[in-house]
Amino acid sequence: xxxxxxxxxxxxxKKLTGKGALSEGDVREAxxxxxxxLLEADVALxxxxxxxxxxxxxxxxxxxxxxxxxxxxxxxxxHDELVAMLGGAGAGTELSLGANPPAVVLMCGLQGSGxxxxxxxxxxxxxxxxxxxxxxxxVDVHRPAAQQQLATLGLQAGVDTLPVVFGELAPAxxxxxxxxxxxxxxxxVFIDTxxxxxxxxxxxxxxxxxxRIVRPNETLLVADAMTGQDAxxxxxxxxxxxxxxxxxxxxxxxxxxxxxxxxxxxVTGKPIRFMGTGEKLDxxxxxxxxxxxxxxxxxxxxxxxxxxxxxxxxQEDAERLAKKLASGRMDLTDLLSQLRQMKKMGGLxxxxxxxxxxxxxxxxxxxxxxDEKLLGRQEAIILSMTPKEREKPDILxxxxxxxxxxxxxVEVQDVxxxxxxxxxxxxxxxxxNKMGRKKGKKGGMPALPPGMGMPGAQSGAQPTLPPxxxxxxxxxxxxxxxxxxxxxxx
Amino acid sequence: xxxxxxxxxxxxxxxxxxxxGVASVFTGRRLDAAxxxxxEDLLIMADLGPAAAAEVAQNLRRTKFGKDVTELEIREALxxxxxxxxxxxxxxxxxxxxxxxxxxxxxGVNGTGKTTTIGKLANAYKRAGKSVMIAAGDTxxxxxxxxxxxxxxxxxxxVIAKATGADAxxxxxxxxxxxxxxxxxxLLIDTxxxxxxxxxLMDExxxxxxxxxxxxxxxxxxxxxxxxxxxGQNAHAQVKTFSEMADVTGLALTKLDGTAKxxxxxxxxxxxxxxxxxxxxxxxxxxxxxxxxxAFARSLLGL
Numbered sequence: 001x002x003x004x005x006x007x008x009x010x011x012x013x014k015k016l017t018g019k020g021a022l023s024e025g026d027v028r029e030a031x032x033x034x035x036x037x038l039l040e041a042d043v044a045l046x047x048x049x050x051x052x053x054x055x056x057x058x059x060x061x062x063x064x065x066x067x068x069x070x071x072x073x074x075x076x077x078x079h080d081e082l083v084a085m086l087g088g089a090g091a092g093t094e095l096s097l098g099a100n101p102p103a104v105v106l107m108c109g110l111q112g113s114g115x116x117x118x119x120x121x122x123x124x125x126x127x128x129x130x131x132x133x134x135x136x137x138x139v140d141v142h143r144p145a146a147q148q149q150l151a152t153l154g155l156q157a158g159v160d161t162l163p164v165v166f167g168e169l170a171p172a173x174x175x176x177x178x179x180x181x182x183x184x185x186x187x188x189v190f191i192d193t194x195x196x197x198x199x200x201x202x203x204x205x206x207x208x209x210x211x212r213i214v215r216p217n218e219t220l221l222v223a224d225a226m227t228g229q230d231a232x233x234x235x236x237x238x239x240x241x242x243x244x245x246x247x248x249x250x251x252x253x254x255x256x257x258x259x260x261x262x263x264x265x266x267v268t269g270k271p272i273r274f275m276g277t278g279e280k281l282d283x284x285x286x287x288x289x290x291x292x293x294x295x296x297x298x299x300x301x302x303x304x305x306x307x308x309x310x311x312x313x314x315q316e317d318a319e320r321l322a323k324k325l326a327s328g329r330m331d332l333t334d335l336l337s338q339l340r341q342m343k344k345m346g347g348l349x350x351x352x353x354x355x356x357x358x359x360x361x362x363x364x365x366x367x368x369x370x371d372e373k374l375l376g377r378q379e380a381i382i383l384s385m386t387p388k389e390r391e392k393p394d395i396l397x398x399x400x401x402x403x404x405x406x407x408x409x410v411e412v413q414d415v416x417x418x419x420x421x422x423x424x425x426x427x428x429x430x431x432x433n434k435m436g437r438k439k440g441k442k443g444g445m446p447a448l449p450p451g452m453g454m455p456g457a458q459s460g461a462q463p464t465l466p467p468x469x470x471x472x473x474x475x476x477x478x479x480x481x482x483x484x485x486x487x488x489x490x
Numbered sequence: 491x492x493x494x495x496x497x498x499x500x501x502x503x504x505x506x507x508x509x510x511g512v513a514s515v516f517t518g519r520r521l522d523a524a525x526x527x528x529x530e531d532l533l534i535m536a537d538l539g540p541a542a543a544a545e546v547a548q549n550l551r552r553t554k555f556g557k558d559v560t561e562l563e564i565r566e567a568l569x570x571x572x573x574x575x576x577x578x579x580x581x582x583x584x585x586x587x588x589x590x591x592x593x594x595x596x597x598g599v600n601g602t603g604k605t606t607t608i609g610k611l612a613n614a615y616k617r618a619g620k621s622v623m624i625a626a627g628d629t630x631x632x633x634x635x636x637x638x639x640x641x642x643x644x645x646x647x648x649v650i651a652k653a654t655g656a657d658a659x660x661x662x663x664x665x666x667x668x669x670x671x672x673x674x675x676x677l678l679i680d681t682x683x684x685x686x687x688x689x690x691l692m693d694e695x696x697x698x699x700x701x702x703x704x705x706x707x708x709x710x711x712x713x714x715x716x717x718x719x720x721x722g723q724n725a726h727a728q729v730k731t732f733s734e735m736a737d738v739t740g741l742a743l744t745k746l747d748g749t750a751k752x753x754x755x756x757x758x759x760x761x762x763x764x765x766x767x768x769x770x771x772x773x774x775x776x777x778x779x780x781x782x783x784x785a786f787a788r789s790l791l792g793l
Contacts (some may be wrong), residue, residue: 038738042722045531110720111745111773112601114634142773143638144609145633152632152654197748224601228537232588233749251600254685256724279600279630 005471027059034078041257044232047085047266048259062241085262090271094286098217103188106211108242109222110234111195114250116146118276120153121284122248127159137177138160139170139210140194142203148412150192157281159255162187169472170206172193174213175302191216198237200345208386211242218245221268225251227260235267244268249287250276284409288448307468330426332390339375380408381418384389393419521554522565529564536753537789542760546571570789571670575756581765583712583740585620591669591677593702593709597695597736598682598716599728603770605634605666606713607716608678608772609641616645620675625665626651626697627658630682638680644775658682658694659701666705679710688729695736713738714767719745719752726754729762732746743769744776751790 031052058077082140093150097103105122107115119136126132136154138161140146147164154161162177174191181189196203221244224236238244247264252275265272272287322327382390384407389396396404396419398412405412515589519525526547533543549571550564562565585592594611596604608624615622624642626649628634632676642649650665662679669677684691702709715738732738743752746769755766766781 036540039534040723042724045535110748112603112718114601143606143637146639148636149631149633156632197745199749200747224718224720226599226718226721226724228720228750228754229535229750230537230720230722230750234720237749252686253688254599254724255687255727256722260722 009230024060027056031056031059033150038259038262040389041259042226042228042231042263043259044229044263044267046232047263050087050266051081051262053094053452081306082262083290086265086272088265088271091273091289092286093271093273095126095218095273096245097132097188101185101187102178103218104178104181104191104214104216105188106191106193106214106216106219106242107222108193108207108219108238108244109195110197110224111143113195113222114276115195115222115280116149116153116192118220118248118250118274118284119150119190120157120159121218121276122192122274123154123159124157124281125190125284127157129423133185134158135160135181135184135186135189136192137172137173137180138164138192139177140192141168141170141173142194144237153281161288171209171213174210178214184330189214198233204237204241208241216245219243220246220248220273221264221270222248222250223260224256225249225258225260226254226256229263231260231263232267239268246270246273247286248272248274253277253283257464272439279429294317294400304386332382332385332393332422333387335422335425336379336390339379339382377408377410377414381405381410381415384408393422494626500602514770520609521550521557525556526551529568533753535545536751537722538753539726539757540724542757545760546575546756553609565791569784569791572756572790573784573787576759576766576781576787579759579764579766580781580783581740581767582780583691583714583767585615585676587675588712589708590628591623591667591674592711593666593679593706594712594714595679595681595699595702595736595737596714596716597711597732598683599685600631602716602718603722604628604683604716605637606768607714607742607744607768607772607778608680609645610636610775611678611768612641612647613645613775614778615676616647619674620685622647622676622678623665623669623672623674624649625662625677625679627662627665628682629654629656629658629661630763634680634682658777659697662698663701664724666702666709670705686728686735692731692735696773699736712740712742712767716741716742716744717755717758717765718750719743719755720748720750721754723754725758726761729758729764733764738764740765740767742766742768742770747771747777753790 025372035048035052038051039045043051055078058081095103095105107119109115116138123134123136127134129315136150136159136441138150140150151161153159153476162173162180165173167178168176175191177411179237180186191210193207194203196207198204201443219236219242221238221242223231234245247261247268247270249258249261249264249272252258256443261272272289274284275287277283278283381404384404385396389400389404401412405415408415451478503548529550530543530547533546536538538546546568550567553565554564583594596608598604605628612622612624622645624647626635626638626639628638629652631656635649635654635672639649639651650661650668652661658681665679666677677701679698681695682691684695686692699710713736715729715732715736717728721728729738729741741755741758741764743755743766746752752769758764761765769779769781771777771779
């Protein structure tokens with residue numbers, strides 16, 4: 001979501017890095033662009049102003065002017081300030097559920113901000129990660145079929161929902177939810193409230209009453225990352241009247257610049273705990289201010305990439321692969337499992353979004369027409385092979401290739417291309433294997449197939465631009481170089 | 491309550507903020523550079539976006555700069571400017587009788603109020619004596635179909651639906667077939683909310699349109715993009731992408747009954763020249779109204 005802001009900021013900083021030394025005028029000029037970028041990114045005006053004031057003050061001064069690389073220094077100052085504003089104590093922390101179950105989590109927000117979906121996601125998260133017994137209850141008696149929506153989500157998610165009693169009012173449902181949770185020994189109960197405008201006095205009073213009844217351990221404000229300047233009013237109203245304890249930012253997978261996050265955080269003074277990253281029930285992640293700020297500045301989200309990769313790759317697969325790698329022998333079945341892992345991590349798009357320089361790169365990707373469907377097609381090719389063919393691709397001659405191409409719905413040259421990639425890859429494996437014996441084993445992610453335009457492949461967190469895409473990128477300060485991720489150089 | 495009263499009530503908070511600001515800036519004071527900047531800030535806070543805010547403020551500079559002005563004059567001048575910018579795009583939806591059934595495809599990102607808007611539209615057209623059908627095309631979100639069925643019952647309008655998870659394009663096709671057989675005046679097609687940057691979901695939308703065209707090459711006769719007034723500058727990206735992908739022919743601005751200002755519509759009107767068909771001012775059946783630029787602009791400025 002923050003790519004566009006990254007674009008703007010990289011523009012502003014390119015000007016800075018073009019010059020050897022920074023004057024106060026330079027900083028102020030850059031900050032004007034930062035201000036504009038923030039406003040276009042929907043950062044609320046007062047918040048943007050205080051951000052600019054603070055950063056300008058810090059940027060103008062000896063440290064910057066005498067610094068060897070002034071541009072990098074300014075990037076660091078802006079980045080640090082963003083981190084400080086977005087983060088602080090409690091950002092990205094798990095829910096605080098207290099010592100005495102059932103813990104109560106109250107969900108609130110405007111209409112259409114994503115409360116119900118977020119409720120489902122958080123419930124699944126608690127159920128799977130912490131083995132909690134979770135109950136969900138919708139007290140939305142206003143929108144047609146709202147309670148049914150939660151019930152359906154519950155079925156999909158395998159999380160219990162409070163049976164719907166037709167005609168029951170919100171406070172009564174809330175009471176019943178707490179009673180049920182106590183009686184039936186639930187650890188956590190989510191109360192999903194109706195969406196409401198903050199000036200609808202009757203609705204706000206209803207929410208207050210529900211809150212008094214359920215005495216929540218956590219009150220989460222669910223806010224859309226696309227929110228504009230209204231973020232201030234929303235944060236103020238829900239913050240004051242319901243005592244919000246944390247924020248969940250939804251639709252982070254959109255392309256909104258997400259300035260609302262800054263405003264919500266600043267106005268409520270409460271941490272952003274989670275962010276919603278997709279329509280599926282597992283598409284929720286803890287909010288990481290440093291990573292997001294890094295993304296804002298175009299430095300990517302490498303840590304998150306590595307973590308996600310680690311979570312997604314099944315242990316067995318990894319072990320099997322490690323063995324094969326060690327022996328220097330791999331076959332197409334291994335390639336298949338790698339393709340599938342990549343798909344799980346969100347495909348090329350999802351993966352790319354977490355890497356630095358993506359703002360500029362995405363445009364180039366679009367121009368270069370790199371096909372997102374490539375992964376699926378390559379998977380289909382391998383699936384059209386017999387086990388024997390997968391094991392020994394050498395036996396693939398013209399007629400087998402024709403059969404495979406027909407089976408996968410591709411051309412024979414697509415099959416050839418895949419085989420060539422596989423050849424290159426196994427060659428590289430052998431090389432790495434030799435190196436590995438010399439230098440000792442390297443950790444990190446298993447290598448991804450070369451020639452697929454995958455940056456950041458080889459050993460964990462060193463992003464390398466795909467060949468042909470690297471040229472012509474704007475040179476930015478803080479491009480991670482060799483030897484690990486250090487956005488600010490040395 | 492008249493729609494104007496409702497809109498005015500809805501915009502009251504906005505106006506309060508905007509006008510109390512304007513009042514503090516311009517109680518009989520000279521309009522100088524500092525005053526203009528403050529004014530620009532106020533417009534930015536109404537979600538006009540920095541560019542449109544600057545332009546509106548510059549306009550004021552041309553006509554009133556250096557003069558002693560009162561708060562009321564400024565408000566009048568601003569409202570007039572904004573109304574003028576909006577006037578060309580205030581074109582209500584005209585259900586052409588020659589197109590039968592008149593197919594309205596309702597699209598937008600998640601949570602903007604597509605389903606609710608369809609419910610209100612169905613009610614309005616039904617009461618105007620039209621025969622209306624609804625296609626519950628949001629086959630993805632849990633209970634979206636049920637939500638629309640309740641709206642259909644309220645309005646007394648048949649809802650064509652399949653189970654959640656069904657193919658949306660297939661449903662749209664069948665719904666249009668049925669609407670043609672029933673000789674309905676209007677078919678309203680709901681779609682699942684989709685973020686405009688997800689190409690697979692946008693492809694799905696294109697497929698729905700492609701499939702509808704097989705039955706009626708002129709359909710959809712209106713492709714209505716629903717925008718949430720709470721949305722900030724991302725509305726630009728939404729309008730741009732949905733227009734490219736689905737040939738949007740009209741906009742509806744929902745949730746104007748909250749504190750959200752919807753000022754982005756001013757910038758959108760300038761940039762895209764798309765008609766604004768409707769505004770949503772509440773969750774009731776009647777809370778859908780035509781877009782009236784003068785009233786909108788005046789309400790926005792508390793006049």
